[in-house]
Amino acid sequence: MRDEAARPGQRADAHRNRERILEAAAEVVGEDGTQASLRDVARKAGVGLGTLYRHFPTRDALLETLLRTGFDQLTDEAGRLLDADLPRDRALADWLSAFTERAGTFQGLPASLMATLGDPESALHASCLAMREAGGRLLRAAQETGRIRPDVDGTDLFALANALSWIADQAPSIAARRDRLLALLMDGLAHPDAGRA
Known part of the structure; x- marks a missing residue:
C-alpha cells in the first residue's frame, strides 16, 4: 500500500x-x-x-521533444498575434522574428530527426504542420489588408524564413544583423502599392 x-x-x-x-x-x-x-x-x-x-x-528523442515544444509555442504565438490589436503586417513580422530566432537554434539537426519532419505519422510532423498552418493564417490576414503581396504563399514564406535562419546561424556578425535582414524580408513581402496614398 x-x-x-x-x-x-x-x-x-x-x-x-x-x-x-x-x-x-x-x-x-x-x-x-x-x-x-x-x-x-x-x-x-x-x-x-x-x-x-x-x-x-537518445539525443534525437530529446531534440525531437524540444522541436515539437518550439513548434507548439510558435503555433500558440501565431494565435495570440492574430487576436492582438496590431497591424496585420506587424503581427506577421513579429511572428517571423520569433520563428527565425527559434529556427536558428536547431540548425544542423541530425538527418534522422529531419526525416521525421517528412513522416506524416510522427508527432513532430503534426506539430510542424500546425505551426506552418498558423503562420499561413497570419500571412493571409496580412494579405487581406493589402499590405502584403498577394502572390506570396506559405511555402514562399517558410523558404525565406528558413533561409534567414540559416544565414544568421553561419556567423556571429550575420546573426547580429538578423533584425535588419528580417526588415529587408518584410520590405520584399510588402505589396508594391501599400505605401501609396
Missing part, C-alpha cells in the same frame, strides 16, 4: 525532472548547438545522466 501512495508524488517528481531537463536542454542547445553535451544538459537540469536517459533515451 505504501508504494501505491507514493506513486502520485513520484509522477510529480518525474514530471518536474522532465521539465527541468527540457528547460536546460533549450539553453544548452541554444548555446552549443545540436551536438551539445547531454552530460552538460543533465548537470544544468540538476539531475543525473541516468534520469535524463530515462526520459529521453
Whole structure:
C-alpha cells in the first residue's frame, strides 16, 4: 500500500525532472548547438545522466521533444498575434522574428530527426504542420489588408524564413544583423502599392 501512495508524488517528481531537463536542454542547445553535451544538459537540469536517459533515451528523442515544444509555442504565438490589436503586417513580422530566432537554434539537426519532419505519422510532423498552418493564417490576414503581396504563399514564406535562419546561424556578425535582414524580408513581402496614398 505504501508504494501505491507514493506513486502520485513520484509522477510529480518525474514530471518536474522532465521539465527541468527540457528547460536546460533549450539553453544548452541554444548555446552549443545540436551536438551539445547531454552530460552538460543533465548537470544544468540538476539531475543525473541516468534520469535524463530515462526520459529521453537518445539525443534525437530529446531534440525531437524540444522541436515539437518550439513548434507548439510558435503555433500558440501565431494565435495570440492574430487576436492582438496590431497591424496585420506587424503581427506577421513579429511572428517571423520569433520563428527565425527559434529556427536558428536547431540548425544542423541530425538527418534522422529531419526525416521525421517528412513522416506524416510522427508527432513532430503534426506539430510542424500546425505551426506552418498558423503562420499561413497570419500571412493571409496580412494579405487581406493589402499590405502584403498577394502572390506570396506559405511555402514562399517558410523558404525565406528558413533561409534567414540559416544565414544568421553561419556567423556571429550575420546573426547580429538578423533584425535588419528580417526588415529587408518584410520590405520584399510588402505589396508594391501599400505605401501609396
